[in-house]
Amino acid sequence: MAETFLFEIVTPARLALSCEAACVIIPGGAGHFGVLPGHAAMLSTIVPGTIELRDKSLKILDRYFVEGGFAEITPERCTVLAEVATPLQEITRDDAEDRVKRAHDALMVSEALNVRVTAERDLRTAEAMLAAVNEYEKQGAH
Incomplete structure (x- = not known):
């Protein structure tokens, strides 16, 4: 099984992020959920909150604040379609x-x-x- 998957954050204005990820935590409409390589296909709404990118040991590598949107997950990729996405450190x-x-x-x-x-x-x-x-x-x- 693959150790990473393609993770992208797309806003109406631009591609905010495209990278390989080992784990991503997303603020879903029904609560936060994690995405790992090989995740079952699903769609979810996203509520305002923080997306966390983590390494295999679950250490936080990066954070993005999103103002809502949708996430599409397949076993090979996770695409977040966000109204606005801002690196949290900004x-x-x-x-x-x-x-x-x-x-x-x-x-x-x-x-x-x-x-x-x-x-x-x-x-x-x-x-x-x-x-x-x-x-x-x-x-x-x-």
Whole structure:
């Protein structure tokens, strides 16, 4: 059996990442799940959160914050189609906290403008981004 598989993150703007991976952890709609070489074929929604690329010993090699999308997995590859994908080390605490504040502010005025659903989604994404930065800082940059 192969020791790696092709892993790609694709956004509407570009191919964000293409590499061989031994293990990837994805924030799926039904919870986080891991992908290893030879994984059964499946499709999954992705919620805002962190994708982790890990080596065979499960050490974290890289992290990407995604704002939602879909994952297509086959035994040979895993393709993530994400709305936005950002290397986690490029997101600062100030950026994440500012985004949460803007999302809270938008939510407060949304009821008057009848756009609460969009504001709630933006707030969940911003809070997921801040949680990802908190976890990244807690574990230390790898």
